[in-house]
Amino acid sequence: MSELKTPPSGGAKAAAATADYLDQRTGVGNAVKFFARKVFPDHWSFFLGEIALYSFVTLLISGVFLTLFFVPSMSEVTYPTEGVWATMRGVEMSEAFSSTLRLSFEVRGGLLMRQIHHWAALVFMAAIVVHMMRVFFTGAFRKPREINWVVGFVLLILGLAAGFSGYSLPDDVLSGNGLRITDGVIKAIPIIGSYMSYFVFGGEFPGHDLIPRLFTVHILLVPGLILALIGLHLFLMVMHKHTQYPGSGRKNTNVVGYPAVPVYAGKLLFNFFVVFGVIALMAGTMTINPVWNYGPYDPSPVSAGAQPDWYMLFLEGALRLMPGATEVMIGPYTLSLNVIIPAMIVPGILFTALAAYPFLEAFATGDKSEHHVLDRPRNRPFRTAFGVALLVAFFILVLAGSNDLIATHFHLSINDITWTFRVFLFLGPWIAFVVTKRICLGLQRKDRELVLHGHETGRIVRFASGEYIEVHKPLDAHERWLRVQHEAVRPLEIEPAEDSRGVRRKGYKADRMRQRLSQLFYEDRVEPVTPAEVAAAHGHDEHDEQHTAIEGHGQPAGVGASAHGAEPDGETAPDGRNS
Amino acid sequence: MKALAARRHDRRAPALLLLLALLLVGGAYAVLVPSSADAATTKTATADDVATGEKLFQANCATCHGASASGTASAPSLIGVGAAAVDFQVGTGRMPMQSDGPQAPSKPVVFDDEQISQLAAYVASLGVGPAIPTEDMVDPSKGDPANGMALFRTNCAMCHNAVGAGGALSQGKFAPNLWETTPTHIYEAMLTGPQSMPVFNDANLTPEEKRNIIAFIDEQGEVSPGGLDLGSIGPVSEGLWAWVVGLGLLIGISVWIGAKSS
Numbered sequence: 001m002s003e004l005k006t007p008p009s010g011g012a013k014a015a016a017a018t019a020d021y022l023d024q025r026t027g028v029g030n031a032v033k034f035f036a037r038k039v040f041p042d043h044w045s046f047f048l049g050e051i052a053l054y055s056f057v058t059l060l061i062s063g064v065f066l067t068l069f070f071v072p073s074m075s076e077v078t079y080p081t082e083g084v085w086a087t088m089r090g091v092e093m094s095e096a097f098s099s100t101l102r103l104s105f106e107v108r109g110g111l112l113m114r115q116i117h118h119w120a121a122l123v124f125m126a127a128i129v130v131h132m133m134r135v136f137f138t139g140a141f142r143k144p145r146e147i148n149w150v151v152g153f154v155l156l157i158l159g160l161a162a163g164f165s166g167y168s169l170p171d172d173v174l175s176g177n178g179l180r181i182t183d184g185v186i187k188a189i190p191i192i193g194s195y196m197s198y199f200v201f202g203g204e205f206p207g208h209d210l211i212p213r214l215f216t217v218h219i220l221l222v223p224g225l226i227l228a229l230i231g232l233h234l235f236l237m238v239m240h241k242h243t244q245y246p247g248s249g250r251k252n253t254n255v256v257g258y259p260a261v262p263v264y265a266g267k268l269l270f271n272f273f274v275v276f277g278v279i280a281l282m283a284g285t286m287t288i289n290p291v292w293n294y295g296p297y298d299p300s301p302v303s304a305g306a307q308p309d310w311y312m313l314f315l316e317g318a319l320r321l322m323p324g325a326t327e328v329m330i331g332p333y334t335l336s337l338n339v340i341i342p343a344m345i346v347p348g349i350l351f352t353a354l355a356a357y358p359f360l361e362a363f364a365t366g367d368k369s370e371h372h373v374l375d376r377p378r379n380r381p382f383r384t385a386f387g388v389a390l391l392v393a394f395f396i397l398v399l400a401g402s403n404d405l406i407a408t409h410f411h412l413s414i415n416d417i418t419w420t421f422r423v424f425l426f427l428g429p430w431i432a433f434v435v436t437k438r439i440c441l442g443l444q445r446k447d448r449e450l451v452l453h454g455h456e457t458g459r460i461v462r463f464a465s466g467e468y469i470e471v472h473k474p475l476d477a478h479e480r481w482l483r484v485q486h487e488a489v490r491p492l493e494i495e496p497a498e499d500s501r502g503v504r505r506k507g508y509k510a511d512r513m514r515q516r517l518s519q520l521f522y523e524d525r526v527e528p529v530t531p532a533e534v535a536a537a538h539g540h541d542e543h544d545e546q547h548t549a550i551e552g553h554g555q556p557a558g559v560g561a562s563a564h565g566a567e568p569d570g571e572t573a574p575d576g577r578n579s
Numbered sequence: 580m581k582a583l584a585a586r587r588h589d590r591r592a593p594a595l596l597l598l599l600a601l602l603l604v605g606g607a608y609a610v611l612v613p614s615s616a617d618a619a620t621t622k623t624a625t626a627d628d629v630a631t632g633e634k635l636f637q638a639n640c641a642t643c644h645g646a647s648a649s650g651t652a653s654a655p656s657l658i659g660v661g662a663a664a665v666d667f668q669v670g671t672g673r674m675p676m677q678s679d680g681p682q683a684p685s686k687p688v689v690f691d692d693e694q695i696s697q698l699a700a701y702v703a704s705l706g707v708g709p710a711i712p713t714e715d716m717v718d719p720s721k722g723d724p725a726n727g728m729a730l731f732r733t734n735c736a737m738c739h740n741a742v743g744a745g746g747a748l749s750q751g752k753f754a755p756n757l758w759e760t761t762p763t764h765i766y767e768a769m770l771t772g773p774q775s776m777p778v779f780n781d782a783n784l785t786p787e788e789k790r791n792i793i794a795f796i797d798e799q800g801e802v803s804p805g806g807l808d809l810g811s812i813g814p815v816s817e818g819l820w821a822w823v824v825g826l827g828l829l830i831g832i833s834v835w836i837g838a839k840s841s
Binding site: 042043044045046047048051079086087088089090091104105111115118119122123126127130173174267270271274275278279282284285286287288289290292293294295298300301302303304305306307308309310311313401402403404405407408411412413414415416 | 741798814824829
């Protein structure tokens with residue numbers, strides 16, 4: 001071994017000395033040791049949150065650049081008559097708008113940075129939504145991660161706030177239309193509405209205060225909060241350890257994966273470059289928010305095709321679907337239900353359902369144990385169906401917000417489209433719920449079938465007696481484990497209403513309600529195959545079992561089969577991985 | 580022999596043959612397709628034109644508009660609509676109408692320029708109406724696009740979109756995209772208010788203002804500083820592409836990275 005001992009190079013020495021210097025003063029060695037050995041499970045869907053994180057980093061970098069040139073001021077200026085953009089020459093505009101034009105046309109790389117910033121915002125919100133879908137459908141929000149779900153939910157709302165405040169900053173007609181709708185929504189709040197509007201806008205809409213105020217919100221308040229909550233989100237993630245998909249060797253008490261250094265450190269960096277690269281590619285090739293098309297804000301014009309960015313489109317859709325006749329007069333006062341319902345109640349329902357779901361499910365399940373192994377969506381039919389129903393409702397609202405474009409692009413009547421969506425907003429989620437639930441239950445039955453009878457091989461065997469059977473290839477232990485590892489959640493059982501002496505029990509009604517909820521969640525279910533069932537299938541259903549059929553016809557094959565339902569510890573997976 | 584047979588059945592052969600066949604058909608079409616009449620002659624209407632125009636009208640338009648052009652239950656009277664209306668409706672292919680629908684869309688033009696001017700001369704002879712504008716009146720280079728922008732967004736953008744990309748109206752009607760419309764037709768549309776469009780007479784928008792609007796529309800669709808314009812229809816198409824391209828690529832790459840490991 002002595003020949004391997006080469007003296008360390010100068011660079012290595014310097015690195016070691018620096019590391020030692022830092023370690024003695026900051027104790028960074030412990031942190032490095034901790035993170036280097038931290039194991040993360042591997043799956044492509046675990047990158048979705050990272051995409052959101054890196055789009056946020058991209059937003060910060062490009063945003064800093066934009067603040068160097070953007071002037072958040074409502075003071076009036078005139079676009080120079082020899083200015084770059086012909087249709088703006090000599091037009092009066094706010095300094096916010098003119099500085100946006102200058103940033104776009106005259107600052108080197110300015111338009112690219114603006115487009116990077118805006119595309120990154122769209123990708124940020126999309127990545128948050130997809131990440132949330134992953135967490136939802138795999139049940140990653142279960143104990144101990146409910147708080148982190150709420151943190152993530154607040155991040156979603158803050159993302160909306162960041163997007164909205166930034167979208168309005170250039171002071172163009174399109175974003176001004178959005179602010180006008182916001183003003184209308186604020187004014188629709190009963191009693192305090194008009195006071196609130198004056199408070200927010202610093203007087204009558206649009207006023208001179210809003211752009212500077214939004215600027216502060218957009219570059220200081222919201223990003224600060226997002227940054228802090230991302231810190232909390234990641235801290236909780238590290239503390240809880242990452243969840244993992246079910247599979248052989250993966251339990252609630254372990255984490256199967258690779259160490260953070262070097263595997264994930266490399267991947268993290270690579271992912272950042274990928275995300276930044278994709279966003280920069282989009283920004284370099286596709287126009288986003290061409291404010292020079294819309295012109296400086298003026299409260300009078302509204303153009304066709306005026307819509308907010310996609311993440312706000314569901315609100316626009318709700319407003320477009322709401323019949324205007326629902327505005328009611330109470331004495332001299334107007335109650336604008338035509339605005340309150342679509343702009344406050346509908347998003348209120350969607351968001352409350354989203355934020356509260358983990359708690360609702362925990363209540364209905366009555367389960368207090370920790371979960372680190374994810375669910376396969378099919379194994380929780382109610383949750384999966386609920387999530388799909390929520391998404392369908394959201395998607396219908398998004399489509400309704402684009403009804404004019406659907407009308408022009410598909411040559412349809414906008415009135416018919418609107419009525420169709422009005423009906424489907426109520427029908428669609430129910431249909432989606434029922435269909436998804438049936439699909440989940442069907443997939444579970446397919447799993448049962450597979451575990452009990454094995455894969456079809458297409459081989460037909462004829463016995464000497466003349467009897468034909470199709471040979472089924474039994475699942476290997478890993479395949480089987482994946483399909484039987486989940487616990488079947490059954491509806492809660494409660495104590496009877498009266499005790500043995502016929503005395504009514506206190507709290508029975510509350511228990512009964514909880515049981516009803518629990519039944520709603522878990523009444524329809526397919527039990528996973530038990531070891532006994534596997535044994536029985538192997539023992540009696542000999543026609544489906546290759547080994548019994550061919551090697552030992554009639555021989556009791558149940559011996560040892562009880563282990564088939566158990567975890568295949570120590571066995572090597574088909575792909576050679578020994579977890 | 581076997582090797583020869585194998586080579587004869589190269590698996591790329593069908594694709595190559597298909598490509599050649601497509602090329603042949605396309606080339607043949609390009610050669611054989613009737614070339615469009617491009618004789619653009621402007622001349623003043625003569626009595627001869629009116630007479631020919633009347634014949635054309637009787638043959639092609641009278642079924643709906645009535646033999647005396649005074650309208651029927653299914654089509655309006657054309658007395659007093661002027662040459663501008665005819666030049667717009669027939670010149671953009673909207674008339675003769677293909678089928679009864681929410682509105683007559685523009686389609687390949689049926690008549691040549693001479694026939695259109697004859698038809699226009701006939702209709703103009705029925706009653707006083709707006710005339711076809713001169714070249715000078717619609718020349719975008721003589722207009723002020725910035726003033727056109729201000730006028731466009733107060734008068735036009737609510738239906739035609741901020742830059743004239745088009746938009747939806749009620750019951751299947753729509754305001755069309757204006758980028759391919761000729762300056763003359765835009766002027767005539769403002770002057771005569773075809774279909775759902777309101778009339779912008781010279782008291783609403785002076786001829787000079789109309790030319791400014793034409794100058795604004797002329798600026799559109801030529802330069803897109805930010806790259807592909809995605810149809811210039813606003814945030815919906817941007818959102819769609821953010822999902823399709825952005826999330827599509829990122830998720831695709833994530834799956835690829837994920838697949839490379841465990």
